[in-house]
Amino acid sequence: MTSPTDSPEELLTKAGTCRRIAEGMGADPLARNLIEIAEDYEARAAELQGVITVIADQPA
16 A cells, blocks of 8 residues: 555545545445545655654754
């Protein structure tokens, strides 16, 4: 699903794709799985963004 080189932006793009596909599936049980995958991507992106922010705030 994700690779160690995925940036927060890439993860959010993947999340958006999952959500758009899920919206088109209606009540299909797989739609819920795609929403969960999107939530995982979003959580990972937020986590990475936090790490990037902390690193950027470190004195040189």
